[in-house]
Amino acid sequence: MIASKNAILRYRIIDRCLRSVRYAFPSIEHIRSVIEEELFGTSNGKHICISTLEKDFAAMRREHDAPIKYSKIEKGYYYEDKNYTIEDIPLNDKDIEAIKIAATILNQFKTSPIFRQFDYAISKILDRVNISPNVNDNAVENYVQFEKIKTAKGSEHLEKMLSAIKSKSKIQFFYQSFNATEKKLRRIHPYLLKEYRHRWYLIGKDELKNRTQTYGLDRLSDLQVLSDRFDLDSNFDPDRFFKHSIGITANVGSPEKIIIETEELLSKYLLSQPLHESQEYLGVKNNKHQFSYFLLPTYELKMQLLGFGKEIKIIAPQSLVDDIKATSQSVFEQYD
Numbered sequence: 001m002i003a004s005k006n007a008i009l010r011y012r013i014i015d016r017c018l019r020s021v022r023y024a025f026p027s028i029e030h031i032r033s034v035i036e037e038e039l040f041g042t043s044n045g046k047h048i049c050i051s052t053l054e055k056d057f058a059a060m061r062r063e064h065d066a067p068i069k070y071s072k073i074e075k076g077y078y079y080e081d082k083n084y085t086i087e088d089i090p091l092n093d094k095d096i097e098a099i100k101i102a103a104t105i106l107n108q109f110k111t112s113p114i115f116r117q118f119d120y121a122i123s124k125i126l127d128r129v130n131i132s133p134n135v136n137d138n139a140v141e142n143y144v145q146f147e148k149i150k151t152a153k154g155s156e157h158l159e160k161m162l163s164a165i166k167s168k169s170k171i172q173f174f175y176q177s178f179n180a181t182e183k184k185l186r187r188i189h190p191y192l193l194k195e196y197r198h199r200w201y202l203i204g205k206d207e208l209k210n211r212t213q214t215y216g217l218d219r220l221s222d223l224q225v226l227s228d229r230f231d232l233d234s235n236f237d238p239d240r241f242f243k244h245s246i247g248i249t250a251n252v253g254s255p256e257k258i259i260i261e262t263e264e265l266l267s268k269y270l271l272s273q274p275l276h277e278s279q280e281y282l283g284v285k286n287n288k289h290q291f292s293y294f295l296l297p298t299y300e301l302k303m304q305l306l307g308f309g310k311e312i313k314i315i316a317p318q319s320l321v322d323d324i325k326a327t328s329q330s331v332f333e334q335y336d
Contacts, residue, residue, distance in 0.1 A: 154217030247300025
């Protein structure tokens, strides 16, 4: 049974390899390496043998009519029908069972550092499976509405970026920030990929500026992975870099103790879903519920606080109080 579940996962990865634009006509050794990397986190050839993949090819042809062919000229495999994909084939009971088991396993590890960034995606899979064990049950959409999020521009760079981070290879690209009028060439030591509000960001050291910065993947173009290698800055710790941040701003200023007070209804919301891991409930004072945080006063934090409107009041620090007041006054004046 376990072998059957693993086979289903391998079929999906094989399908992606055969449809890859970057690696046209992949060899069986390349496909094996990709499968091992995705399923076992290594590509040493100890988990999947060539004969297993040859059986997978045969099973995909037999069970799913996959038009897999081998090119003697290119010395690799391809789909004779370029529009074919196994993703279009409805899932059977074994597929569904495999997804349920995989989702359950992922749920057990989603709080570990390596899976933490995928917590949202794992939770969505579990929600969908728990609502209806039949993932082909389209009727679910009639009484449950899932949040629909379009893939953000820039996600096509993820594979290259991740490869460069793993191999410690320098990268370069043209980048245009939101407040810039033209693109500029950047050469970066890539350290970390981070997702925030369904957008992807790269954190890396800019060679020219000699400092760690954050770049939105949706704002870069002409990405190249260079042959030059870099040494990771010993001062960079991915677990600590965003420790005192909400959002993707992390390398400006110092964290401060922030105190807010709220109405009772909002306090229940914050207690059930903390704004940040540093949140501490201080109790009730003058009929208001107070919370404290230890955070950088970033743009993202200010937007979060302003979003609560009159339900929240900033108590400290005074600099943040003044900033929120000035912003609120500017908003008011727009309607004056």
